[in-house]
Amino acid sequence: MKKQADESKHDKFIRLVEARTNKIIDTLKLLGNCSNTSIYEYTQDEVEEVFKAIEQELHEAKKKFTKPEPEKISRFSLSKNKR
DSSP: OOOGGGSOHHHHHHHHHHHHHHHHHHHHHHHHHTTOTTTOOOOHHHHHHHHHHHHHHHHHHHHHHSOOOOOOOOOOOGGGGOO
């Protein structure tokens, strides 16, 4: 196995994203355990708040991976700005 100092940026991405994604999946499974009404009591509004917060953070994280389109620069001309 490569030393972490020798790994490429892509290899590091793969290693970290797999570990972090699996951690999130495991945590979501644990969250699902809170749905057991014989152990817990909650309202539908509380459930909506929880998932709204999760969806908001998911959206923010996904936005970070979306590369913005480069802005198209208009041609500059002083003659257009003459009176």
